[in-house]
Amino acid sequence: MPPKTIKPAQHLKPSGQMEEEGKVLASKKLAEPQSEDNAATNDDILRAVQSLREDCSKQFTDTMDAINGIKSDLLSQAQRMGAAEERISQAEEDVIALQHKVNKLEETTEFLRNKVQDLEDRGRRSNLRLLGLPEKMEGSNMCAFIENFLPTILRDEFGSPPVTERAHRVGQVNPNRPSTPRAIVIKFLNYQDREKALRAARKMKELRYEGQRISLFPDLSAETRQRQRQFDGVKAQLRGMGIRYGMLYPAHLIVTHAGQQHVFKTVAEADDFVRSVRTTA
Template sequence: MASKDKTKSSTQSKLTDFGPQVTEPNASTSKEASSAKERADTHAETSEAPGATSSPTDPMYLFKEEILGEIRKMGSEFSGRFDNVMQAIAEAQKKMTECTERMDDAEIRLSAVEDNNSGLKTEVERLGKRNKQLEEKMVDLETRSRLNNLRLVNLPEGAEGPDACAFLESWLPEVLDTTLNRNPLALERGHRVGPKRDADAPPRTVVMRFLDYRQKDMVSRAARMKKEILYKNQRVRFYNDVATEAHKQRKQVDTVRQQLRQLGLRHGIIPPATLVLTHRETTHRFTTAAEAQSFITRIQQDK
């Protein structure tokens, strides 16, 4: 009993001095726990150390090596593609530089062409005016060279026989009822225009050239006074011979001249192709059909 009380009192005295105490484990248990902790720490240090290496047969080692191999492969592919991209960019820059140089060269040339074109345009306009003047002068000279000519239209083929001049010199005074005994007609030339046609085609025009312009003018006035001239019941007509270009210009005013006849206005043609008409005792001249048509329209509106 005394020993139990003593043990109890010693236990109470420890609680009083240091608080509640936990019963200490036995020595074997403590050693096992400490050895397990050391092994865990050693494993952690080994796995976390930067320079730690694993065995080639370790699955983790093989996995890491596979990943590193894939990364190296991707890096190599990316590097190759990047090199291709940089090469393409360099080529594009080179072409861009060449295009810029060509554009600069083209701008310089274009500026030079524009400068030259300005002078050429002025020169072309001057030459165009000069050419028009020369054409008008040529037409006028050609028309004047034909002032001694008359054109006879619708005379049957072969009517003039082998000598056209002799036929016309005898037939014209007879059909025009003019007395030319004191000064008989004298023709320099008479001929058909163009190649021979078929029998069903209209007869070719006869061109006659007088030695004296006064005789040509007399025949022309006599034909206008008689109005209707027949050869074997076939009507023939006389016209002044003009240059081809003047003839085309006169054909353009045929419609206008027909309207002038309907309006009863006196009009005529001044060589080479100037239309002249008289309205309310005023003479008007027109070189184009459009001008004459505009004037006729105003006259019709005034009425």
């Protein structure tokens, strides 16, 4: 086998020399004229940069226009909000003024309602209501019947027969309760006759005519009667306890207990009194 040929060893250049040679080669390359491909590439880059600048400029302009539009809208909204706040403030002031007027009108309305109710009740002061008299018992002349009827049931309380200005039944016959007679309103010519009849009825406590139980009451307005009916529950309890009571105009409950009189203007006060009496009993 022939012996291998040994290559002669290569001599390595120093690092400083290699750097100098690299710089020389680079300078030579820069000194060489650029090719047409490199020039075309630079033009493309310039055009792309120019196009990018134009796009950016356009987008910036569009953005500024949008911002200016938003600013304009915000300014318009701020103006409208200011105007709306002024109108709301004015409306609140108007509402307060109107509320004061409404309160004043409500007070005036309540005063006038009470005044009308009082006038209506005063117009009925000479009237009495007769309950329980069967239908058609009065015949064809109601006034003549009443003038003979009252002295009979009140046992000659009147020195002379009372004079009635008019008398008539109220409302229509209830088809669901045909046996229930309608009330009779009696208007006396003399107020004193009305008072005599009412005092005699209260003194006798129970009135009967031909086996029928009848009652005499003051003739009051519907509003006053409604206010007095609120005490019906309390009056029922007082009757059960054997305590005397009565009604004062317009709607006050008067109770006589243990030799003392108590006047109650509200149902709550009367209920408290009944509870206290039951507790101490």
